[in-house]
Amino acid sequence: MAFTFPPPAHVVPLRLSRAGPPCPRRSSSSFSAFPTPPIPSRMEQQMMSTKASKLMEFPHLLAPHRDTMLGLISAIENRLGNHLLPSSVPSDVEYYQNESGTSQGTLSIRCGVDTSPIDFILASWLHLEQGGGAMEITNIAGYLKSSTDIPHFQFELVQCSPTFLILFLDLIPRKDTVLHPDYLKTFYEDTQLEACRQRLARLPEVQPYFSSSLYFRRVVSSTGILVGIKCEDGGTGTGTERVEEIIGEHIGPIANEVMRIWLDMCVDGGVREVSEIEQRAELEKRDKLIKRKAIEMDLSSSMPKQFGHEVADRVLRVIKSAYNIT
Template sequence: FIYFVLCTQIAFMLEAWFHRELPGGGGGAIDITALIVNLNGATDAPHLVMEFIQGGPASLIVLLDLLPRVDLPLHPSYIHRYYAATGLDARARRRVAGLVPQSRPYVSPSLLVRSLWSPAAVVADVQCGEGPGGAAALDGIVRGELAATAMDVLGVWLEHCAGGGGGGEMEAAERERMVARDRKVAAAELEVNLAANLPRMFDAGVADRVVAEIRKAFMGS
């Protein structure tokens, strides 16, 4: 049942994994894993964003969020429906607290990106130290508290967003504005996250082809 609903409501899904060895010959590398699922105009439910950036064997940046599709100060009922009534906010805060002392809040260098996150977003910078036990400590966190947190966020999204049960009634004009907003946000994220950063990780030609294909699938252009 969930699979059928997802197929009818998904506008775009991106599963990506990037690996790049860092220059200098020190054996360092950066790994980025992302799952982004954008819903279509049949519902106003949030999109799903899960992103993990590992810059070393003992460090990890985590972003888990149900990305809002409306301007939240103008739609307080949206906040209640998807972030309070679902229990997501309370569970997210409790889970993040469980990562302390290894975790601290992550602050994106992009003001635009930060403005898009929901108030219940799990955005953490997990640092387990440079000693020999750092990698093992991070592995334990990933398999334990972090995996449980990701499953919490995914479970809420599947039950309350992808299933279509929580969507509010929208007039045609309101739906059109929301879809137009989705496209603008997608374009901004594409430029900020991929078009700006991929050329730093890969050959310019490779980066251009990847961005072009994602832009075509994401925005039809």
């Protein structure tokens, strides 16, 4: 999903059909164990190992940013481990870089087993060097099948500069909550998600962030956290220290709390089964429109600029194939 910035393609959740079916039914494994076919060659093993460490290392992030990502991934593995298959992303999309190697991207997608309401879990980071600075984009998304109407989970934290962050943290509604107030009550009012939003909003550095896309502004829920966080520097480096403090003491705990609420929905009492074909079709139509919009933005914006046309085409072809968009 690409809410917080001219959207790089990696943040669009995707399923892969290029290298076989999107979710080959293998035994479950952790995020750090990338796709492991039964008897991989030595070379394949080396490639996988390199790529695996690259995702889980988060090499360019501030320590609290990396810890937040690892904490969220760990929570997913603890609660949803038996729901998920190993990542099935082709190797040249799991890790990719531009010609000079200055910009890098990683991607992991783990699909849900047949009996799970989880469609897939996506985790990624992107390091972009540009104009003397670097930008770090990290993303964790949890998408549900149309057999349930539980909201999708989305965490995206972008460090745009040493002193400026953009955060998008939300449970994305699957229905029009104006037409379905009961949906709003169940997933947003009764879960007290608003308290999480308010806790972060109280920090003086935090301001609402308006996506340049009018479409994505409407994708965000009533309690969605879409904010810019600006820490003045004054040349003393205190701005960067404050960024670390805000991530470690506020963003991390709040993201964990929102994820806990979502995992409870998915696992404990969560399966809101949607059995009617018409209702499933409506959910699928809405989900697909959101994905299509994200892809349209990616196709025309940052991916080719950042990674060159060859890499961008490769990644985008995978995305389009996964969504059946030609």
